[in-house]
Amino acid sequence: MHAFTLSRVSDAREAIAAHRRDVDAVLIAGGTDLIGLMKDRAALPAHVIDINGLPGMSDVDARSDGSLRIGALARMSDVAAHPAVRERCPVIAESLLFAASGQLRNMASIGGNIMQRTRCAYFRDYDGLPCNKRAPGSGCSALHGLNRGHAIFGWSESCVATHPSDLAVALAALDAIVHVRNEAGDRAIPFADFHRLPGDTPERDNVLERGELIVALEVPARAESRASHYLKVRDRQSYEFALVSTAAAILTDGRTIRSARLAMGGVAHRPWRLAATEAALRGLSLDDDARLKSAIAESFKDARPLAHNAFKIELAQRCTLRALQTTGARA
Ligand SMILES: Cc1cc2nc3c(=O)[nH]c(=O)nc-3n(C[C@H](O)[C@H](O)[C@H](O)COP(=O)(O)OP(=O)(O)OC[C@H]3O[C@@H](n4cnc5c(N)ncnc54)[C@H](O)[C@@H]3O)c2cc1C
Numbered sequence: 226m227h228a229f230t231l232s233r234v235s236d237a238r239e240a241i242a243a244h245r246r247d248v249d250a251v252l253i254a255g256g257t258d259l260i261g262l263m264k265d266r267a268a269l270p271a272h273v274i275d276i277n278g279l280p281g282m283s284d285v286d287a288r289s290d291g292s293l294r295i296g297a298l299a300r301m302s303d304v305a306a307h308p309a310v311r312e313r314c315p316v317i318a319e320s321l322l323f324a325a326s327g328q329l330r331n332m333a334s335i336g337g338n339i340m341q342r343t344r345c346a347y348f349r350d351y352d353g354l355p356c357n358k359r360a361p362g363s364g365c366s367a368l369h370g371l372n373r374g375h376a377i378f379g380w381s382e383s384c385v386a387t388h389p390s391d392l393a394v395a396l397a398a399l400d401a402i403v404h405v406r407n408e409a410g411d412r413a414i415p416f417a418d419f420h421r422l423p424g425d426t427p428e429r430d431n432v433l434e435r436g437e438l439i440v441a442l443e444v445p446a447r448a449e450s451r452a453s454h455y456l457k458v459r460d461r462q463s464y465e466f467a468l469v470s471t472a473a474a475i476l477t478d479g480r481t482i483r484s485a486r487l488a489m490g491g492v493a494h495r496p497w498r499l500a501a502t503e504a505a506l507r508g509l510s511l512d513d514d515a516r517l518k519s520a521i522a523e524s525f526k527d528a529r530p531l532a533h534n535a536f537k538i539e540l541a542q543r544c545t546l547r548a549l550q551t552t553g554a555r556a
């Protein structure tokens with residue numbers, strides 16, 4: 226049993242200062258990922274700082290300009306059920322409802338969700354095999370090992386893991402903003418810049434620095450958000466992470482796509498935006514499957530499958546087509 230101390234804070238400055246000064250300290254919200262990591266000995270903090278008592282961080286604010294501000298401590302189940310989230314951004318509500326289980330969603334926070342770590346089995350179920358994310362410089366067992374669930378985009382020789390959050394995929398499609406507080410004040414991080422590709426430092430999942438607290442996520446009003454959908458393909462229908470997933474949001478004129486926002490999960494170390502497809506979809510009919518498929522294929526020209534996951538290239542494109550068609554029925 227790993228020994229640690231637990232402190233509860235009721236002031237954000239206190240949490241930030243305590244986290245900043247101690248490299249062995251970690252923040253805890255719902256604990257649904259952190260406790261698992263501690264059990265797997267992938268996180269061995271000396272001090273755990275419970276932030277659940279921080280005021281003003283659990284609300285969903287549906288603003289009059291159409292945007293949403295979601296407190297980092299809001300629970301997944303509360304956000305998924307919020308009427309303004311369901312109406313303005315169904316893709317967010319669906320990404321949350323397709324994640325984890327009812328009990329987990331009641332505990333798990335929004336901030337913790339986008340901070341959760343990869344489900345790569347070599348990282349989680351440690352049995353002494355090399356893992357650069359767990360022990361930098363030790364090697365990557367998945368690169369030439371069992372890599373069915375791993376990345377097809379953006380991976381490096383150091384790490385081929387995927388990011389597991391469903392919500393993050395929806396937030397990436399809508400260009401959300403992560404509001405962070407540190408000792409110097411507040412900073413806003415565009416969602417596209419929050420998660421990192423592995424490069425040669427895969428131990429770092431995102432750009433958050435020590436002594437930084439996520440206070441809220443902002444979802445700007447987007448013309449495409451109301452006609453949006455999250456489609457997740459997994460090995461079983463509940464309590465399972467994505468093999469691949471697509472967040473789709475579109476603006477149409479009749480059956481013609483005026484603009485589209487598309488991001489994928491299960492394919493890279495961070496949510497993967499399909500920018501080439503978004504450009505190619507403009508002006509296409511939602512009823513022209515052949516041209517929709519060609520537009521989707523544009524984003525897969527630079528896919529790099531591993532030994533066991535080439536099937537994801539076809540699966541991801543089918544998932545995206547189906548997500549677009551379902552979204553089109555809502556437009
Ligand atoms: C069996 C199981 C199945 C799951 N299935 C899915 C799934 O299908 N899809 C999916 O998306 N997720 C899934 N999850 C993951 C789950 O959604 C996350 O564990 C949860 O969202 C994490 O939130 P938390 O509040 O419990 O975070 P915690 O475990 O408390 O914290 C996680 C990390 O976030 C950091 N953190 C938390 N809050 C903040 C903050 N405000 N500022 C800075 N850092 C912070 C912590 O320091 C820690 O490093 C599953 C989890 C389990 C156990």
Ligand code: SF4
Pocket residue numbers: 343345346347348355356357358359364365366367368383384385386427
């Ligand atoms: S893919 Fe990343 S997390 Fe998995 S073994 Fe390799 S380095 Fe570790």
